[in-house]
Every structure is written in structure tokens, then in C-alpha cells.
Amino acid sequence: MARALNAVSAHLRGLADALASVIFPAPCRICGETLDNSSRIPICRSCLASLAPISGPQCERCGCPIASPIPLETSHAPSCHICRRGLYDFDFARSYGVYSPAMARAIILLKHHAVLPLGDWFARRIEEAAKPHPEMYAVDVIVPVPMHRARLRERGYNQADLIARPLAKRLDLPLQSCLLVRTKPRPDKLRLTVRERWRTVRGAYAMQEGARVDKLRVLLVDDVLTTGATLDACSRALRKAGAAQVVALTVARAVARTHISLVSPSLMEPDE
Ligand SMILES: [Zn+2]
Ligand SMILES: [Zn+2]
Numbered sequence: 001m002a003r004a005l006n007a008v009s010a011h012l013r014g015l016a017d018a019l020a021s022v023i024f025p026a027p028c029r030i031c032g033e034t035l036d037n038s039s040r041i042p043i044c045r046s047c048l049a050s051l052a053p054i055s056g057p058q059c060e061r062c063g064c065p066i067a068s069p070i071p072l073e074t075s076h077a078p079s080c081h082i083c084r085r086g087l088y089d090f091d092f093a094r095s096y097g098v099y100s101p102a103m104a105r106a107i108i109l110l111k112h113h114a115v116l117p118l119g120d121w122f123a124r125r126i127e128e129a130a131k132p133h134p135e136m137y138a139v140d141v142i143v144p145v146p147m148h149r150a151r152l153r154e155r156g157y158n159q160a161d162l163i164a165r166p167l168a169k170r171l172d173l174p175l176q177s178c179l180l181v182r183t184k185p186r187p188d189k190l191r192l193t194v195r196e197r198w199r200t201v202r203g204a205y206a207m208q209e210g211a212r213v214d215k216l217r218v219l220l221v222d223d224v225l226t227t228g229a230t231l232d233a234c235s236r237a238l239r240k241a242g243a244a245q246v247v248a249l250t251v252a253r254a255v256a257r258t259h260i261s262l263v264s265p266s267l268m269e270p271d272e
Contacts, residue, residue: 029105043106051102051106053129054097057078061088061091062083062092063092063093063095063253064255066080089232090248092248093248095126095129095249095251095252095253098252098255099252099255104252107159107223112155119162122251124166125251130249135247136219139173142167144161144163145180145230146181146182147182149181160221165177180205181206184201186200201230201232203233214242216243217243217246219248220249224254
């Protein structure tokens with residue numbers, strides 16, 4: 001009986017998809033092909049499938065893909081040149097996928113075009129990325145990387161919050177969107193060099209007045225990790241206020257300029 005019902009519902013879903021593509025022939029917002037399903041996310045199946053998880057060796061601490069890992073006999077765990085120098089303040093970070101042109105477009109749909117169901121889709125993906133690392137879940141609170149209030153007023157929402165909110169629900173952890181605040185706005189200049197990224201976020205985050213984080217373990221959530229400067233600055237603010245541990249999850253991870261040069265710079269520029 002249940003099997004028959006499942007078959008009927010799959011059939012109805014198929015019909016609904018077919019009908020939707022006839023009545024509302026919408027293009028995939030990544031590749032432009034006509035959508036063949038009635039999903040709330042305007043991205044076709046093959047483009048969604050192309051937003052793949054990071055594979056291969058990663059830095060044990062910050063999660064960046066490592067092209068040639070150090071041979072096992074000479075090292076305990078692979079780490080990148082930044083983590084070997086101990087530059088990041090956060091304890092641990094992982095990202096779901098590489099910041100490819102398709103991933104950049106998907107993130108822009110959430111960030112600038114208010115395709116809100118993508119927030120939940122991204123939350124599921126980063127939950128996947130964190131699964132092999134139970135220490136990610138051993139936290140007291142989830143905090144989205146905040147936007148400066150002027151930018152928030154302009155955009156109306158914070159994309160990091162749209163990802164962190166469903167994640168907190170899925171993990172059954174408290175969300176505190178106002179624990180951290182961005183006190184210094186990002187400069188208007190569209191593209192920032194690596195040095196500028198670090199300089200503009202230094203001291204750009206602070207605790208919300210009266211917020212208590214003493215001995216708190218915090219999970220930061222953001223859309224893209226580019227240089228790590230933003231997460232580092234947030235981590236320093238939290239640590240200064242007494243946080244015991246800071247870990248971070250992002251949807252995407254920028255790995256090389258080659259990915260970024262494939263599409264227009266204005267499309268690819270993340271917010272850091
Ligand atoms: Zn597509
Ligand atoms: Zn690293």
C-alpha cells in the first residue's frame with residue numbers, strides 16, 4: 001500500500017514538474033537552460049550537481065584543499081602554509097565546496113537576488129561538510145558573520161544569517177545573530193587585494209553591548225571563505241570577550257585566482 005502511494009506521489013510530482021516547465025518556462029539561473037522541475041530553487045539538476053563537495057586532502061585546521069600533501073612519514077597531519085605559521089585565530093574551519101564560477105552564481109542568487117530557499121539548501125550542504133568532524137557540533141551557539149548595519153539596511157537581510165538559521169534548527173543549537181556586530185563598514189572599492197582584505201577587517205567586529213560569551217564555544221557561519229581574514233577578525237573579537245573555542249563553517253572556499261578569473265570580477269567578488 002505504502003509503495004503504491006509512493007509511486008503515485010512520485011508520478012504526481014513528475015506531472016507537476018512537467019506542468020510547471022510548460023506553464024512557467026523559467027531558465028536555470030546558472031546555465032540558462034529551461035528548468036525541468038518545479039523546485040523552489042531556480043537551478044537545474046546538472047548545475048546543482050556541479051556544486052560538488054571539496055574532495056582530496058585538506059589542511060587539517062582550516063580545511064583548504066592541499067595540492068600536494070606532505071608525505072605521511074614526515075608529518076602527522078597535512079596543514080597549509082598559513083596554518084603552519086599559526087596565523088588564523090579560529091581553531092578549525094571547513095567549507096562545503098570550491099568557490100567555482102557556478103558556486104559563485106548560486107551564492108549571488110541568495111545574496112543579491114533573495115532566492116531564499118537556497119539558504120536551507122546551503123545549510124544542508126555545510127552540515128554534510130561538518131559531519132566527519134563532530135567537534136564542529138560540540139558548540140554552545142551558532143553565530144552568522146554579521147554585516148555592517150548600513151549594508152544590512154540596504155540589502156534587507158544578511159545571507160550568512162539565512163544559512164546559519166536553518167543550520168541551527170537542523171543541529172538543534174541556539175542561534176545568536178546579534179552576538180557579534182560589524183563596526184567598520186567594508187570600503188566601497190569593488191575588488192580588494194589580499195593585503196587590503198586583512199587590513200579592512202582588522203578590528204572591524206565587536207561584541208554586541210552587554211553580550212556574554214565567557215567560556216562559550218562558538219560556531220561561525222558565512223557564505224565564502226576567501227582569505228580567512230573575516231573569520232579571523234570575528235574569532236579575535238569573540239576570543240577577546242572570553243570565548244573558549246571558535247570554529248567556522250562556510251558554503252564555499254576560494255582556492256585559486258584561476259577560478260575567479262573565469263567570470264566577471266564583479267560577479268565573483270565576495271564580501272570580505
Ligand atoms: Zn543549469
Ligand atoms: Zn590551513
